[in-house]
Amino acid sequence: MKPKKVCSICNKSSKALFRCRYDHKKIWEFLCQECLSVIKLKHKDNYQYGGTKKFK
Numbered sequence: 001m002k003p004k005k006v007c008s009i010c011n012k013s014s015k016a017l018f019r020c021r022y023d024h025k026k027i028w029e030f031l032c033q034e035c036l037s038v039i040k041l042k043h044k045d046n047y048q049y050g051g052t053k054k055f056k
């Protein structure tokens with residue numbers, strides 16, 4: 001069995017996760033679309049998008 005990819009914030013598994021960095025963290029987080037939109041608004045100044053990962 002493959003390990004499930006889950007959102008770093010809500011821990012839900014998702015077919016597509018969005019790689020992003022925010023809050024001046026050095027590590028990349030994988031977020032679902034819902035959490036991404038929240039983070040985008042919260043961290044407008046230091047949000048950085050790193051691409052989409054799709055899992056089948």
Ligand SMILES: [Zn+2]
Nearest residue numbers: 007010032035
């Ligand atoms: Zn999420």
